[in-house]
Amino acid sequence: MLEVAVIEDAAAAEASLDPxxxxxxxxxxxxxSATMLAARLGLPRQKVNYHLRALERHGLIELVEERRKGNMxxxxxxxxxxxxxxxxxxLAAVQPDPDRxxxxxxxxxxxxxxxxxxxEVGELIGGAAQARRRLATLTIDGxxxxxxxxxxxxxxEELAAAVGALVGKYHDESAPGGRDHRLIVAVHPSLDSRASAAPGGKET
Known part of the structure; x- marks a missing residue:
């Protein structure tokens, strides 16, 4: 089982969003099994089986084993x-375009x-999985x-200057065999700061 999977297909996304x-x-x-899930959710087994087939069709669930129970x-x-x-x-037709x-x-x-x-990272993960290679990334969350x-x-201002200096130091446009990497640095209020940013509140 993967830790995180990226859903790229619209039909698969629709299937996953059904409550x-x-x-x-x-x-x-x-x-x-469907029987176990039906008991947990309080739903008819036939209805659970219907939803399981849809999830399996889109690759969101997979068969682990089959057990014989009587003639079933x-x-x-x-x-x-x-x-x-x-x-x-x-949502390809309406996905955000940061270049706009x-x-x-x-x-x-x-x-x-x-x-x-x-x-982009979703596509890279898929490619790395097919090539059976580890994807080189770095994440800083502070x-x-x-x-x-x-x-x-x-x-x-200091952060932008520091990042610019590092990019200028290591970026080599003409490096033979080099590979471009995308760098994203973001700063935004954390969710526990919503009260201070609310209308009438005092933002610091």
Whole structure:
């Protein structure tokens, strides 16, 4: 089972968003049969089987084993991943385009860049899995508390300067055999800061 799987197909995304199927995916973090799931969810086994077939058809669950019970065969299923992320590719015609209106201070542009990140990394993971190779990435997830808006602005300037200096030091446009890498640095209020950013609240 994968830790995270990226859903790129629109039909698979639709299947995963159905409330019953989403619950089944959560339950199938551990292998279970339709009979077991029906008892847990309080649903008819036939209805559970219907939803399981849809999930299996889109590769969201997989067969673990088959058990003979009298004259019947019980299929034990498991989710193909512990969690799922829906790629913007699933909404290809309306996916955000970060090249449309670049604005380093726009939250919506940040969202468009994040959507591109999900799409591109999802594709890279798929390619790396097929090639049976490890995908080289780096993620830094931190927390910083600013005393004031002025401190936040100063931090932003210093961060941009530091990143620019590193890029200038290591970027080699003419390197033979070199490979481009995308660099994304984002700063945004954490969710526990929503109260201070709410209308009428005092933002720091």
């Amino acid at each position: 019953v199927r989403a619950r089944l995916l959560a339950e199938l973090s551990e292998p279970a 065969t019980e299929r034990v299923m498991r989710a193909t991943a512990a969690s799922y992320v829906i790629s913007p590719l699933a 209106s670049p604005d380093a201070l726009s939250a919506r542009w940040l969202l468009a860049v994040a959507a591109r990140l999900v799409r 927390h910083v508390r600013f005393a004031s808006a002025a401190q936040r602005a100063a931090f932003t």
